[in-house]
Amino acid sequence: MRAVITGGAGFIGSNLILELQKRFPDWELFVVDDFSSGNFKNLRTFNGEVITGSITEEKTIQKIEKLKPDVIFHQGAIVDTTLTDQRRMMEVNCEAFKELLEVARKSRSAVVYASSGAVYGNTEPPMVVGKGELPENVYGYSKLAMDRYARKFMKENPTVPVVGLRYFNVYGPREEHKGKMASMVLQLTVQILKGKRPRLFKWGEQKRDFVYVKDCVEANIKAFESGKSGIVNVGTGNARSFNEVVETIKKALRTDVEVEYFDNPYKFYQNFTQADLTHTKELLNWTPQTQIEEGIPEYVNWIKENVDWEELPY
Numbered sequence: 001m002r003a004v005i006t007g008g009a010g011f012i013g014s015n016l017i018l019e020l021q022k023r024f025p026d027w028e029l030f031v032v033d034d035f036s037s038g039n040f041k042n043l044r045t046f047n048g049e050v051i052t053g054s055i056t057e058e059k060t061i062q063k064i065e066k067l068k069p070d071v072i073f074h075q076g077a078i079v080d081t082t083l084t085d086q087r088r089m090m091e092v093n094c095e096a097f098k099e100l101l102e103v104a105r106k107s108r109s110a111v112v113y114a115s116s117g118a119v120y121g122n123t124e125p126p127m128v129v130g131k132g133e134l135p136e137n138v139y140g141y142s143k144l145a146m147d148r149y150a151r152k153f154m155k156e157n158p159t160v161p162v163v164g165l166r167y168f169n170v171y172g173p174r175e176e177h178k179g180k181m182a183s184m185v186l187q188l189t190v191q192i193l194k195g196k197r198p199r200l201f202k203w204g205e206q207k208r209d210f211v212y213v214k215d216c217v218e219a220n221i222k223a224f225e226s227g228k229s230g231i232v233n234v235g236t237g238n239a240r241s242f243n244e245v246v247e248t249i250k251k252a253l254r255t256d257v258e259v260e261y262f263d264n265p266y267k268f269y270q271n272f273t274q275a276d277l278t279h280t281k282e283l284l285n286w287t288p289q290t291q292i293e294e295g296i297p298e299y300v301n302w303i304k305e306n307v308d309w310e311e312l313p314y
């Protein structure tokens with residue numbers, strides 16, 4: 001089996017390649033990344049080939065096409081939800097995706113790609129695929145545009161399996177390069193480790209569906225193994241508040257530090273996200289295994305042992 005993983009130097013992509021390498025030692029793995037956000041450190045134990053280039057460039061797309069992959073796991077994207085350059089966001093996230101689907105059509109490759117819970121904006125939760133898809137920022141819109149194009153592609157190419165995974169708020173190892181886009185679990189943990197008070201937007205009661213990266217990796221593998229096509233949510237199905245996240249981190253670090261609340265400067269902000277997982281369970285035969293009570297302590301230990309947290313800007 002030959003697999004191409006775009007964005008393999010990034011957070012979710014690197015967790016995916018390391019699991020594929022472990023579970024399927026016979027597979028040939030190819031990471032495609034332009035290192036605009038991802039970090040070589042995430043690839044240090046990866047034995048496959050790394051193709052350095054942007055998926056917006058024709059020569060990179062041609063290299064992928066030449067490989068005739070059996071599957072493309074497409075994680076590469078601009079992930080900055082605060083970026084307002086609409087053209088750039090659409091070119092990297094949506095136009096490059098169309099080119100990858102064209103490669104898949106020619107090579108009959110399966111495609112599993114990263115969409116996002118951001119497509120729902122401030123829709124009434126739980127978020128259901130096909131309902132209330134009104135993104136609040138251009139990042140969310142670029143993912144919705146990908147999903148719409150993918151749906152058309154699925155209809156026109158029923159023999160090419162394509163699965164879109166709408167990840168909600170992913171947290172876990174290997175996201176330190178993401179700066180302000182890293183999960184709040186990392187940012188709050190580092191603030192506490194540095195002896196600071198954890199900082200939350202007033203009053204910490206906004207809720208998100210926090211999903212552990214191991215569950216996302218499993219969803220990618222199950223999506224490929226399903227051989228089916230569709231677009232599904234990837235979350236836990238449980239919304240948890242930022243206050244609950246802080247409490248869980250404090251317990252893991254055995255500290256009683258108090259939260260510092262401050263005004264939210266963002267006009268476009270999702271106040272409450274929760275994934276409906278009905279379609280996901282049907283299509284992928286996947287259910288999330290990790291709630292924050294298990295995921296956060298495991299991750300906090302990983303941070304303490306593996307991250308140069310004093311150098312992080314939180």
Ligand SMILES: NC(=O)c1ccc[n+]([C@@H]2O[C@H](COP(=O)([O-])OP(=O)(O)OC[C@H]3O[C@@H](n4cnc5c(N)ncnc54)[C@H](O)[C@@H]3O)[C@@H](O)[C@H]2O)c1
Nearest residue numbers: 007009010011012034036037038054055076077114116170
């Ligand atoms: N982390 C989350 O909570 C979350 C939530 C919803 C969706 N997603 C999606 O999951 C995917 C992975 O996100 P992540 O959190 O791992 O972010 P990340 O920034 O760690 O990973 C993205 C990777 O894509 C690479 N990349 C960016 N532009 C590229 C280009 N033009 N050509 C080649 N490579 C390029 C980056 O260098 C990076 O390695 C993205 O598509 C993102 O939109 C993530």
